[in-house]
Amino acid sequence: MTTESPPSAIHDGLTEAEDARGTSTAPQAAAAGRVLRAIAVPLDSDATAPMRARRAARGTLKSWGLGVVADDMVVIVSELVTNAVQHGTGPIVIVLRQCDDTLLVKVADASPHLPEFRSPTAEDQTGRGLSLVQALSDDWGCRTRGGHRGKWVWSSRALDPDHPGPCAGGG
Template sequence: MLNDPLAEVRVILTAEGGSCARARQVVREAAASWGLSEDLVDDAQLVVTELVSNGIDHGEGPITLVVSRKAGGMLVEVHDESPAQPQLRPVDPSSPRGRGMQLVQALSVKWGTKPQNSGKVVWAQLEA
């Protein structure tokens, strides 16, 4: 299934810390089956950690992770049931938090959000 270049991997995650590790594993396995570079895998794992963490901290309900193969890379989508949009904030050097979306922006070719009937999708496209 994962060898199919058009394959999509979809996983439901609970809103708890262990879900970030599961999300990284899903991204790694999908990228490996698609023959994507190790550098892309590393960036995608960091991006998915930030997106899932935001879903846990600021979202509602279960989180759905969708990873899709795209020409030159992959698309990572995180769905949650909160309509609140992520905020790209200036970095506060005195705060240990608040850099997640800055990292997503820096590592992605592009990223964005899509409102849905029940919440939103935050997505990031990564390329080698």
């Protein structure tokens, strides 16, 4: 398996300074929280990307001792990466970040077009991904990146459901 390095337009988005230049469809938390650990995984945008993203997310979360939330977070990663493959452009980057008691996943692609939340009918065969993300997240949203260089779609989840952490809001 080969994975191309993402162009700088995507890779630059891994910095907090780049995040601050974006706009979000969801409220941002005042504090970003203390980052305990983080990983960025570049992926080619192809039919195997969701599978590779699930493997990377599950392996990372288990190695961090966060297996208790791995199943739900793997579904979130899978849905966000599938959306990036189907509706985005260019390479994809997944970021997993643990901030204090919160886990944040962000998925970037090179398309500036933000995802649209849909309410599919029982007959629709697609369109349920963001509903799953919403159901499994404490908070989620999307933001464009400066200069028409793509977008981030993110989800956060408290590791302790009774105490949402400061990373909520995609910080």
